[in-house]
Amino acid sequence: MDTTAQTTTTDHNIWTGMTATGPRALRAWLVELGFIEGVLVEDGDLVHHSEMLWPEGGRVMISSGRTDDPHFTTPVGGAMVYVVTDRPDEVHERAQALGATVTRPLEDTDDGSRGFSILDPEGNSWSFGTYAG
Known part of the structure; x- marks a missing residue:
């Protein structure tokens, strides 16, 4: 096995996934927050897969919370997401x-970042800020 450090990378992004008791309602809430609706794969009341796109880059996948499928083990409300934005004040x-529950007020940090944290209606934690690594 080659254990040498990687000197070049290709950025394919990381997509966070979460489950929801009301995935369609959560998608609508995220649209109001500034996300763009992406793909939606559903069957009756069940959302198998959906994507929400952040206009500045990145995505979040949302599906129905289920106990019958080992691929969906994250408990509803158990996700923590950080979203990079150049417009934290607008968001x-x-x-x-x-009416989002604010868990960290909008603030400037010592490292030059500006951001805040909230809970969505399902209890997931969302942080928005200018820190991009």
Whole structure:
């Protein structure tokens, strides 16, 4: 096995996945927050797979919370997501308009980042900020 450090990378992004008791309602809430609706694969009341696109890059996958499938082991409300944005003040205003529970107020940090954290209606933690690594 080659254990040498990788000197070049190709950025394919990482897509966070979460389960929800109301995946369609969560998708609608995320649209109000600034996400764009992506693919939606459903069967009756069950959302098998869906994607929400962040306009500045990245995606989140949302599916129905299920106990009958080992691929969906994350408990509803158990996700933590960090979203990079150049416009944290605008996103914060939208979050306030939605009545989101703020868990960390909009603030500037010592490392030069600006951001805040909220809970979505399912209890997932979302942080939005300018820190991009």
